[in-house]
Amino acid sequence: MKIFIMRNWHKISIFILAFTLIWLRRIDILTNAQFWAEDAVFWYKDAYEQGFFSSLITPRNGYFQTVSTLIVGATTFINPIYAPLLSNFFGIIIRAIIIWFLFTDRFKFLSTTSKIFISVYLICMPGLDEVQANITNAHWYLSLYVAMIIISEESKSKLWKAHDLFFIVLSGLSGPFIIFIIASSVFKYLHLSKGVISIRGLYLFYTRLPYLAMILCGLIQATSIILTFNGTRSHAPLGFSFDVMSSIISSNVFLFSFVPWNIADAGWDNHLLSYTLSTLVITLCVFLYIKGNWQMKVFATLPILIVAFSMAKPQLADSVPQLPTLATGNGSRYFVNIHIAIFSLICVCLFQCIKNKTLKIFFKIYVSVILIVMIKLNFFITPLPDMNWSQGAELINKAKHGEAVSFAVLPPWLTLDLIKK
Numbered sequence: 001m002k003i004f005i006m007r008n009w010h011k012i013s014i015f016i017l018a019f020t021l022i023w024l025r026r027i028d029i030l031t032n033a034q035f036w037a038e039d040a041v042f043w044y045k046d047a048y049e050q051g052f053f054s055s056l057i058t059p060r061n062g063y064f065q066t067v068s069t070l071i072v073g074a075t076t077f078i079n080p081i082y083a084p085l086l087s088n089f090f091g092i093i094i095r096a097i098i099i100w101f102l103f104t105d106r107f108k109f110l111s112t113t114s115k116i117f118i119s120v121y122l123i124c125m126p127g128l129d130e131v132q133a134n135i136t137n138a139h140w141y142l143s144l145y146v147a148m149i150i151i152s153e154e155s156k157s158k159l160w161k162a163h164d165l166f167f168i169v170l171s172g173l174s175g176p177f178i179i180f181i182i183a184s185s186v187f188k189y190l191h192l193s194k195g196v197i198s199i200r201g202l203y204l205f206y207t208r209l210p211y212l213a214m215i216l217c218g219l220i221q222a223t224s225i226i227l228t229f230n231g232t233r234s235h236a237p238l239g240f241s242f243d244v245m246s247s248i249i250s251s252n253v254f255l256f257s258f259v260p261w262n263i264a265d266a267g268w269d270n271h272l273l274s275y276t277l278s279t280l281v282i283t284l285c286v287f288l289y290i291k292g293n294w295q296m297k298v299f300a301t302l303p304i305l306i307v308a309f310s311m312a313k314p315q316l317a318d319s320v321p322q323l324p325t326l327a328t329g330n331g332s333r334y335f336v337n338i339h340i341a342i343f344s345l346i347c348v349c350l351f352q353c354i355k356n357k358t359l360k361i362f363f364k365i366y367v368s369v370i371l372i373v374m375i376k377l378n379f380f381i382t383p384l385p386d387m388n389w390s391q392g393a394e395l396i397n398k399a400k401h402g403e404a405v406s407f408a409v410l411p412p413w414l415t416l417d418l419i420k421k
Helices: 002-007 009-025 038-050 052-056 066-077 080-102 112-124 135-151 158-172 178-184 186-192 199-206 209-228 242-257 271-291 294-312 323-328 332-353 357-378 389-398
Strands: 404-409 414-419
Touching (some): 009 112, 038 052, 052 066, 066 158, 080 389, 112 332, 112 357, 135 158, 135 332, 158 178, 178 186, 178 209, 186 294, 242 271, 242 294, 242 323, 242 332, 271 294, 294 332, 332 357
């Protein structure tokens, strides 16, 4: 163990630093830990009343959400007072491990400058109020992690292979995004096959263990959706229009990548700005798919597919047209991955594709200023309302067997209803 720590002290230090900074953005994550939304009313309730294993193998909303049921379900074995603390602790770990992975030897193709800038962004990016270290939204980050595994340099180490397989399966059984990840991996196949598409080539590529695991997880999730989906998602009208889509692309996708919502919402108020920025974003995407390397295409495709399908079937409102509600900054979870992709791809283009040293220095200063402003505007996230989880947990502890327990949780309009075991 001592030798391992000495060999990897810098990577361990990066992980600890990332963990600490993510926590400091909203210290109540651990100092006044509370469950968020489904963490309490679905995952904790199901595991507590039905049992850990039963909740683990039961799909919700049509698909398996293993990371949520696994981690939150495990907290039912400890005193309820500490359950959100353990859950949020793992939520921070899932985010911090992304930064640790970025600094491993698997990403030698990225410059240290790119890694540092991307890491700072991952820690300080705006729009994380809804997904800051809660387990119910961890699958967004796990899908990003698997995309990183695909674009990273492959290792022959058994430990790394086990690492890859573990996170692929965990992500694949934690949401439907594994289907989009498989679609994104096509660009890696095309790179390795030098653009030649053949049945034998596809067979050899997708029967390799990591990709076979993706396909199996995708089949499990697809089968679950077909057999168990009960239409519980909102049936409210979509509210689609070209003005709305242009505003989403300009504000929610692009501007919200860099500034808080009270600035990013400009695309909803100014149609000229909206159409200008959305046209720019679409043009840059087309350029990326024409000129970018396979790794850029993989990293861009996953979040684009996530946003496209999320906008086609969102869960934003129950009675009013849904897409227009994004004008309030609602639904920020849908855009986390694409924000990370936008900033990361910009860094790679500016710091690794541009060869002129003067221009490189200029862009380093320019992006540094952007990050400094971003940190000033975004770093501290407003603590969530205190719903007194500890008091609710005491109600659970003091209740008699079979007695009903009910108390408010986050968001404030939700209630956790339990039957004491």
